[in-house]
Amino acid sequence: MKKLIEIAALAVLTAGALSAGVQAQPAPTVGTGAGFHDPRSPIKPLQEREGVLAWALLSSVSTKVEKNKLIPVFPAQVRALDKQKVRVQGFMMPLEPGDKQQHFLLSAVPTSCAFCVPAGPEGLIEVRSKQPVRYSLEAITLEGQLSVLSDDPYGMFYRLTDGQALKP
Template sequence: MNHLPSICLPALRALLLSCALAGSWPGLAWAQPAPVLGQGPGYHDPRSPFKPLQEQEGVLSWSLLSSVTTKADKTRLIPIFPAAVRALDKKTVRVQGFMMPLEPGDKQRHFLLSSVPTSCSFCVPAGPEGLIEVRSKQPVRYSLEPVLVEGVLAVLSDDAYGLFYRLAEGQALAYKP
C-alpha cells in the first residue's frame, strides 16, 4: 500500500538509494565529511535557528531508531534492525521531530517527521533512519518548531520506497522542550 503522494515517493526513494550507494548526502558535502549510512539520524546544521532535539523521558529516542544498519543491494537498502527496535513494531510510541509536509496547506494529516530540521527546501534532512512517515487521525498544524506525536509504530523491513518507519493513528500532543 502506498502511503506517500505518488509524486514524492519515487523521488524520495531514488534520493535515499542513490545517497546510500554513493555514501554521501547531497547538499552536505560542504558541511561535513560524507556520513556512513546507518550511523546517525541526520545532520543538524549549526547555523539552524532551531536547537537540536533533547531526549525526553517517555519519548522514543532518535538514537535508538538510528541504530539500524543497512546492507546495500543492487536496487535497494536492506535494513538490519537491532532487537530493541524490532520490539517497537506495532507498539504505541511517542516521538518528537520536525515536520516535512507531504500535502498542501497549513494542516497536515500525512507528513514526514525528521530528527533534524530542514535546512534546504530541496533536500531530505536525514537518511531513512532519521525519518518517520506519519498518518494522523486529526490534522496537525504545520510548524517549523518541533512537534510531539503519539501513534502506532511500524518497523518496515521491506518498504517499496526505502522508508524504515511509519506511524499510524497519529495524534499531536503538546510539545514541551
C-alpha cells in the same frame, strides 16, 4: 525514492559543512545516524525526553545489500517497537500543500532547504495522523502506532499510524 533520500541527505551534509567552514568528512552511509543539524540553524536541536522514543535508538539500524536492494537490519530493541504505541518528537516535513497535514514526514533534524531531505531513512518517520496537524518549524511530539518496515517500496524504515499531536 531511496536513492533520492540518500543523495539529498549527502547534499545537505556537504553543503552545510562547506558553508560553515567545516572540513569535509567522509561521505555518510545509510544507517549511520539521524541526520545533520546545521549549527547555524535558528531552530534548537531536539533534546532527549523521558517517555519519548530516542532518535539515537531508531538510527542504530544498519543496512545490507541483498539482490540490489538496501535492506535494513534492525537491532532487537528496535524490532521490539513494531506495532507498539510510542511517542516521538521531531520536525515536520509536509508532503502536501496547506498549513495542516495528515500525511507527512517527521525528521530528527530540521530541514535547512525546502527541497532537501535532512536525513536518511533512519532519521525519518512517515506519519499518518488521525487529525490534521498544523505545520510548524518547531519540533512537535506525536503519539501513535509505530511500524518497523523491513521492505517498504519507498525505502522508509519507520511509519507512525493513528498519530496524534501532543501538547508541548
